[in-house]
Amino acid sequence: MIHTATTSRKWEEVRARPSARSTATPLSHKSWLHALIQSSPPRFALMVFTALILLWTALLSLPLATKSGTVTPLADALFTAVYAICVTGLSTLNMAEHWSLFGDIVILVGLQIGGIGVLTLASILGLNVTRRLGLRQRLLVASDTNPARVAKGTSEQQTIGLGEMAGLLSAVAISLLVIEIGLTALITPRLMFAGYDFWQSLWYGFYLAASAFTNTGFVPMAGGLMPFAADAYLLSVLAIGVFLGSIGFPVIFALYRYVSARGWKFHKRLGLHSKLTLATTLILIVFGWLAIAGLEWGNQKTFGGQNFWQTFMSAGYMSVMTRSGGLSIVDPVDMHSSTLLVFDMLMFVGGGSASTAGGIKVTTIAVLFLAAFAEARGYQNVQVFERSIPNDVLRLAISIVIWGATIVSVSTLVLLHITERSLDVVLFEVISAFGTCGLSTGLSAEVSDPGKYVLAATMWAGRIGTVTLAAAIAATSRRRMFSLPEERPIVG
Secondary structure, eight states: OOHHHHHHHHHHHHHHHTTTTTTTOHHHHHHHHHHHHHHOHHHHHHHHHHHHHHHHHHTSSGGGSSSOOOOOHHHHHHHHHHHHHHHHOOOOSOOOBBOOHHHHHHHHHHHHHHOOOOHHHHHHHHHHHHOOOHHHHHHHHHHOOOOHHHHHHHOOOOOSOOOHHHHHHHHHHHHHHHHHHHHHHHHHHHHHHTTTOOHHHHHHHHHHHHHHHHTTTOOOOOTTGGGTTTTTHHHHHHHHHHHHHHHHHHHHHHHHHHHHHHHHHOSOOOOOOHHHHHHHHHHHHHHHHHHHHOOOTTTTTTTTSSOOOHHHHHHHHHHHHHTTTTTOOOOOOGGHHHHHHHHHHHHHSSSSSTTOOOSHHHHHHHHHHHHHHHHTTTOEEEEEEEEEEEEHHHHHHHHHHHHHHHHHHHHHHHHHHHHHHHHHHHHHHHHHHTOOOOOOOSSHHHHHHHHHHHHHHHHHHHHOOOOHHHHHHHHHHHOOOOOOOOOOOOOO
């Protein structure tokens, strides 16, 4: 009885206390923000991403951002802000002639932020300030590298554990600096040899290095890369930069762990995600390499006038660029429609998860093909590299493809009506925007303002990702407390 009376008295005291909500102070907005970050990191990422785009639109609208000192039209400023933050590379303006040094710096900072991820960058800055990474920050990084992880609440083995998030952030920061500085050191002497002075070569070299690693596709030189179309050295450096950016930071981190600890001894095996990403990326590069070379072999506007080795090199380089690189040495308008279709397929797939590349991601398409193979062989489970892939991952992969195809279809339909251009040209531009690739048929520079807004929305949806977008809308995972009777429809 004494225990019961004491418990009742304590409960009455608790009920008598004013609640936190009833005593809301001017700090309630801060509490609301903390609650949003904690409850729905994908929705927070969407808000921050959109806010950055609006901020960059305002900065690029300033007269200081243009060489002529005039205000950039809203549609062009917004489009440029979106393709900078979304690291796409499509442009409605002449990059070399329109933007001033201030504008170029704003764009360069934007592509760096967009390339490494908004939440990842925020966590890196927080880690530098506080010297520690709390659970909330670890969950933010986890949602940035794998949005489905927080939404689904999976319990099986993860590619990167929560305890390794601090190491992942360090790997992101170090790889960004080391790779871009290394690429700059390799590119700058080549540009000096081509006739640029030292400071021009250094600036252009760093710009190209950042553009390649973040898979953006910006070229600051007035003549683009056409003067270097047969330069095997420069093209190889750019292709390596795009490849490293497209495989994803978790894979770079896994490779670092694989070779760095205990005196560079190969002691730790690569995880399933890393193996699947590297294997599928290489398969797609080889497929694109052979397909592009074969289809464009006799095309005098592209590779027809080149010898065997030049064609072989150019086709391989363009295949790597479809990962989401966009640093083109060939005008897609001059290519055959069959080649454009191959580009469409490769750009739609894009690069690795949690990378600077876009698309539905190589692991998504790999899971679907593995599921089809398992079904053809009569297996109950999807298995690869001595590991079993959960069914919810397969369902997520199917959802990503369907939502991605829906976004591309709707954008293509609207642009076909607005521009009245041919399907192959419009579809190529839309998929390049969705996959944040940057390869262009010139439609972006010719389209009217409504068309620019459609392409900007497509880039935004492609970079945010269908998983993050769906998780942000849903906010939480719902579970039904009942099950309905099963009935099998006829499929096929």
